[in-house]
Amino acid sequence: MSFKVRQPAETLLSIRDLRVWYExxxxxxxxAGYVKAVDGVSFDLDEGxxxxxxxxxxxxxxxxxxxxxxxxxxxxGGLVFEGKNLADLKGNDLRDYRFGIGYVxxxxxxxxxxxxxxxxxxxxPLIISGVKDKIERLERIHKTMxxxxxxxxxxxxxxxxxxxxxxxxQRVVIARAMILDPKMIVADEPVSMLDASVRVEILKLLxxxxxxxxxxxxxxTHDLSTVKYxxxxxxxxxxxxxxxxxxxxRLLDNPLHPxxxxxxxxxxxxxxxxxxxxxxxxPGEPPSLVNPPKGCRFHPRCAKAITGLCDxxxxxxxxxxxxxxxxxxxxxxx
Amino acid sequence: xxxxxxSMRDLGRxxxxxxxxxxIVVFIVVSIYAMxxxxxxxxxxLWRADEGVWYKNPISAPPAWTNLFRDQKLPESMAFDxxxxxxxxxxxxxxxxxxxxxxxxxxxxxxxxxxxxxxxxFKSAYSQKQPYVSALWITPDGRExxxxxxxxxxxxxxxxSQDSKLERRLGGIKPAEGLFLPPESDSHVAQRGEYQLRxxxxxxxxxxxxxxxxxxxxQVHGWAGTDHLRRDLSVALLWGMPVALAFxxxxxxxxxxxxxxxxxxxxxxxxxxxELIQRFTEINLxxxxxxxxxxxxxxxxxxxxxxxxxxxxxxxFSGQIKAYRAIFLxxxxxxxxxxxxxxxxxQWRIIFRYLIPRIIPVLIPQLVTIIPTFVFLEASLAVLxxxxxxxxxxxxxxDDARVNGALFQGQYYWVLEPSVLLMLTGLxxxxxxxxxxxxxxxxxxxx
Numbered sequence: 001m002s003f004k005v006r007q008p009a010e011t012l013l014s015i016r017d018l019r020v021w022y023e024x025x026x027x028x029x030x031x032a033g034y035v036k037a038v039d040g041v042s043f044d045l046d047e048g049x050x051x052x053x054x055x056x057x058x059x060x061x062x063x064x065x066x067x068x069x070x071x072x073x074x075x076x077g078g079l080v081f082e083g084k085n086l087a088d089l090k091g092n093d094l095r096d097y098r099f100g101i102g103y104v105x106x107x108x109x110x111x112x113x114x115x116x117x118x119x120x121x122x123x124x125p126l127i128i129s130g131v132k133d134k135i136e137r138l139e140r141i142h143k144t145m146x147x148x149x150x151x152x153x154x155x156x157x158x159x160x161x162x163x164x165x166x167x168x169x170q171r172v173v174i175a176r177a178m179i180l181d182p183k184m185i186v187a188d189e190p191v192s193m194l195d196a197s198v199r200v201e202i203l204k205l206l207x208x209x210x211x212x213x214x215x216x217x218x219x220x221t222h223d224l225s226t227v228k229y230x231x232x233x234x235x236x237x238x239x240x241x242x243x244x245x246x247x248x249x250r251l252l253d254n255p256l257h258p259x260x261x262x263x264x265x266x267x268x269x270x271x272x273x274x275x276x277x278x279x280x281x282x283p284g285e286p287p288s289l290v291n292p293p294k295g296c297r298f299h300p301r302c303a304k305a306i307t308g309l310c311d312x313x314x315x316x317x318x319x320x321x322x323x324x325x326x327x328x329x330x331x332x333x334x
Numbered sequence: 335x336x337x338x339x340x341s342m343r344d345l346g347r348x349x350x351x352x353x354x355x356x357x358i359v360v361f362i363v364v365s366i367y368a369m370x371x372x373x374x375x376x377x378x379x380l381w382r383a384d385e386g387v388w389y390k391n392p393i394s395a396p397p398a399w400t401n402l403f404r405d406q407k408l409p410e411s412m413a414f415d416x417x418x419x420x421x422x423x424x425x426x427x428x429x430x431x432x433x434x435x436x437x438x439x440x441x442x443x444x445x446x447x448x449x450x451x452x453x454x455x456f457k458s459a460y461s462q463k464q465p466y467v468s469a470l471w472i473t474p475d476g477r478e479x480x481x482x483x484x485x486x487x488x489x490x491x492x493x494x495s496q497d498s499k500l501e502r503r504l505g506g507i508k509p510a511e512g513l514f515l516p517p518e519s520d521s522h523v524a525q526r527g528e529y530q531l532r533x534x535x536x537x538x539x540x541x542x543x544x545x546x547x548x549x550x551x552x553q554v555h556g557w558a559g560t561d562h563l564r565r566d567l568s569v570a571l572l573w574g575m576p577v578a579l580a581f582x583x584x585x586x587x588x589x590x591x592x593x594x595x596x597x598x599x600x601x602x603x604x605x606x607x608x609e610l611i612q613r614f615t616e617i618n619l620x621x622x623x624x625x626x627x628x629x630x631x632x633x634x635x636x637x638x639x640x641x642x643x644x645x646x647x648x649x650x651f652s653g654q655i656k657a658y659r660a661i662f663l664x665x666x667x668x669x670x671x672x673x674x675x676x677x678x679x680x681q682w683r684i685i686f687r688y689l690i691p692r693i694i695p696v697l698i699p700q701l702v703t704i705i706p707t708f709v710f711l712e713a714s715l716a717v718l719x720x721x722x723x724x725x726x727x728x729x730x731x732x733d734d735a736r737v738n739g740a741l742f743q744g745q746y747y748w749v750l751e752p753s754v755l756l757m758l759t760g761l762x763x764x765x766x767x768x769x770x771x772x773x774x775x776x777x778x779x780x781x
Contacts, residue, residue, distance in 0.1 A: 066672075071672060071675055071676060095678040098675075098676060098677060098678040101676070103672075103673055103677070105669045105673060106669070107669055110668055111669040111673050112670055113670045113674075113688055113691075113692075114692075115691045115692065115694075116691075125677040125678075128677060128679050128683070129677075129678065173673075176673070180677065
């Protein structure tokens, strides 16, 4: 048997200074600026590693995710997956790239074509990836469906999405993401539209699949309370860039960036003590991505902003603790 | 398949849908019957034929079933041919090469009114001397009337009404009436009973032979009547059905499918292609549809297939493109399309497997409802004189009726028969289409 001994930290996905700008047009042809949805994001993701990207709505999480899925074309910057640069991929190579990444969406009902049965839905990726043999396809569908615990499989095969519960629909979505044996899963708020009772089960399922197949997972969410079930690292995203990167425990215990602290403070837990208190939330609104504030993008809302520095120069990633990065002038080494 | 079966079951709940389906099934059965019973080439031959084929039919006769509503029954056409077994024909040698042929036509006349005309068609073979015919008319009460004394050429016709001697013998009454009037009667009603026409024919050469066909032209004919060219309208009415269905179905399918695909492609790829399709549609929307068809028909070709093609071409870029586009724009942004892209579905696969199936439920009722529109269009073109010059169609029957002043002459059947068929076609597809609309678009049910 040839067992390939993997290095514990073999980099699967490497993103360098990624920018996704959408051009704004005036009267359909004139140039009117850019929406800088993702602006200078860099990180590495190891094989089998799970990270959560956390941020408010409109901070660019989805654009980042879609770029990783090769649904968006990055404006600049590099994206290397399994040693291959996305920018160089064309035609079949691009398809192979897409086969390597599974996609779990937010709204399970919308994510499933309403006119296809579960079997057709799961067969589609197999047909596209060139599995010609009908029996083989069915076997793989069976295998994947039992992995996501849609039992008994045969009862579900002929059902249409509207006949399934929200949790079952999400399991089908996960099965579809898993059916091509991807290296990586991108999960876009996979539980935010589910009942609270089903959420944990789906998260546990994702966790189990991740461990079994040694998947890398990018878990995108705005809900910090579900992050701890799942990911090893957390990236906090604000206005198009990652402002803090750290291991989950460390970040939750000791948030460095003022925005992270505010975000954590705003997270509710069902606790009687919280009933009468209102959380401290950062004042103001997320900035426009067309004309982001000069300097640190958080400075207009930041209580600790240093006048003359934060509103002038954009902070770079500082590493006040090993493995804990924060893009904030407060942690500028002396 | 399950969804299909379910919608079929749902259809059963709407009486109008059931009625529509029954009518359509009847149309289809009739069409198949028409095509089997009268093959295409035969139908065209019959429809374009002259009196040579239709000489046995009366001119402009209403259908026979109109007798049901009359006190005085009008006669139906009858024809007897001495070549048939049923007509007794004896040939006797009377020496010197002379032969006497006796042909007896016996028929039961049970009508109150009189035939339009009667005629004898002779076919004889001789080298020098023509056969000599004398005919005797025997009425049910035993009177014998001499009808004809003349020689018959190789292909000659004797019309009773043109025999002025006979008219004088009957006291100045038209032969077709006088031969049927009872003796010394004041009423103008034909005598019912068994009539006989006996031809005694002398041939003067040993190998001379003769045959004769006796035709009694009635005032009513068949189940559909006849037109001004003695043509049996049943040919056109029967064959009009497959033509109308084929034209309607092909035009509806062609336009709907192509409109849908073009709209989907334009919406999916967007950009200049979408713009082009939209602008093209807008231009096409202001082009006058009927005048263009009339121009094509006048200057290029009136073949039904050319007209069908032009109809489809002009109808593809209709307002429907915009309606479908509105739906596609919505579907295009759905998460399942995004998912399909993420697992590498090709652009065309997305268009055909993910975009188009979404609007099929909207499309099917529309398709069914639009069929009669094209059937009517074909009929309208025929009435405008742009019908296919070869094929028998309902529209052309109406056109013939209009041109020949059918309504001024009280020949209502001529206009009504094709019109009723057209209306039934429209009704059947409309009833089915509206029910389908309710099934596929349940939100309309409450309305």
